Amino acid sequence: MAESTFMGVPRSKIPWAPSIDYEKCDFCMECDEFCPHRVFERRDGDVKLVVANPENCVVFCRACAKTCGPDALSFPDKPATVALIKRLRAAETALQAGPDTVDKKEGEE
Amino acid sequence: MKLAVLACTGLDKAEGSVAREVAIRLAEEAGARIICPVVLNCTPARYKKALAEDRLIVVDGCAIQCAGRLAAAAQKKPAQKVIVSDVVKKTGATLGAGLRLGAEGLGVARMIVDDIEAAEAAACGRGPTSGEAPAGAEGATAAVRFAGPSDFIVVVHDKYEFRIPAEGFLFNANDVWVQVCGTRARVGISDYMQQHLTDITFVDPPPMGYVVEQFGELGTVESIKATFEVISPVSGTVVSLNQAVIDAPESINEDPYGAWIVELEPTSWEQDRALLVDGPAYAAEVERKASEY
Ligand code: SF4
Ligand code: SF4
Numbered sequence: 001m002a003e004s005t006f007m008g009v010p011r012s013k014i015p016w017a018p019s020i021d022y023e024k025c026d027f028c029m030e031c032d033e034f035c036p037h038r039v040f041e042r043r044d045g046d047v048k049l050v051v052a053n054p055e056n057c058v059v060f061c062r063a064c065a066k067t068c069g070p071d072a073l074s075f076p077d078k079p080a081t082v083a084l085i086k087r088l089r090a091a092e093t094a095l096q097a098g099p100d101t102v103d104k105k106e107g108e109e
Numbered sequence: 110m111k112l113a114v115l116a117c118t119g120l121d122k123a124e125g126s127v128a129r130e131v132a133i134r135l136a137e138e139a140g141a142r143i144i145c146p147v148v149l150n151c152t153p154a155r156y157k158k159a160l161a162e163d164r165l166i167v168v169d170g171c172a173i174q175c176a177g178r179l180a181a182a183a184q185k186k187p188a189q190k191v192i193v194s195d196v197v198k199k200t201g202a203t204l205g206a207g208l209r210l211g212a213e214g215l216g217v218a219r220m221i222v223d224d225i226e227a228a229e230a231a232a233c234g235r236g237p238t239s240g241e242a243p244a245g246a247e248g249a250t251a252a253v254r255f256a257g258p259s260d261f262i263v264v265v266h267d268k269y270e271f272r273i274p275a276e277g278f279l280f281n282a283n284d285v286w287v288q289v290c291g292t293r294a295r296v297g298i299s300d301y302m303q304q305h306l307t308d309i310t311f312v313d314p315p316p317m318g319y320v321v322e323q324f325g326e327l328g329t330v331e332s333i334k335a336t337f338e339v340i341s342p343v344s345g346t347v348v349s350l351n352q353a354v355i356d357a358p359e360s361i362n363e364d365p366y367g368a369w370i371v372e373l374e375p376t377s378w379e380q381d382r383a384l385l386v387d388g389p390a391y392a393a394e395v396e397r398k399a400s401e402y
Binding site for chain 1: 283322323338401
């Protein structure tokens, strides 16, 4: 599969995915039934559900958390993720355009 | 995004008084932020934010163009520029004697404000407005008129056809569109997402006055298949909800680019837009998503 990108940044560099708090999760599987992106996978044994494909999760989506009764799903901080994506994009543009053309608009000294 | 107006206040000419009147009316009618040229000249830092973020209207009294020069010195490109003396010459209007504005001067100011507001509206959607633009100035309070898309890019996948407006709409990677017109932005969901969700049954918008950051949540849209979080393409404040769409959520299925959900007043549009893509780029994205799915 071709490497997927989000907003021009390799998806693998964006750490956006749900985390399951196993202290709270009761393995009702609501989240897995809800999400169409095959982010979760069911397992045999004590831990019956894992986040198997974090990169399938749609960046900024948090929809499955709403289906979770025990509130066991959490996500990374959104503003921090936005800031990270901006930084990665800026780095990419700077690489392509050469060091002299870095956008000086933000944070001029 | 707001409008800002930088008008010369030329105290020694009636044209200066007209410029001043235009600025006041734009502030009252379109919520424009007034930039005082005298203050700008002494303490430019005072207007740093307005100059960085707003769409600037420059109104000069005469050909010396003091306001225009100040804008140039501040390295701000105006969205619109008007010179009162040119308008007077072109229309054959008179300003009367003396420096105080009489009926003629006020008439010229009114005309200039109407032109500015119309041009602001036209700068947004240049779609087919089918000549229904209201002639009277009364109804048009905010200088905002959204036009529907006129040209579509069509992405075909299997038996599906996804339509994307060729221009006038920008998208985030979460399939939410934004249409910016003057100082307002409307937000809705793309044709691709609408078809993906299938029959939409419920729209749960954020409350009026809600302040959202770009990529924050702007309520949800529910279909018989899934719940979709509307990820905001812009930072801003919710100033209007589309009651017609809330009452009839299926209108999103019928007309995804007409059925806007919320209207916002953007706060940092110039920065936000750098993280959005235009119609052709979004079409490529839809093609990729459709083939991966
Ligand atoms: S956040 Fe959205 S895409 Fe990610 S796992 Fe939950 S429902 Fe699926
Ligand atoms: S919805 Fe919540 S409780 Fe249920 S399986 Fe998912 S994480 Fe666990």
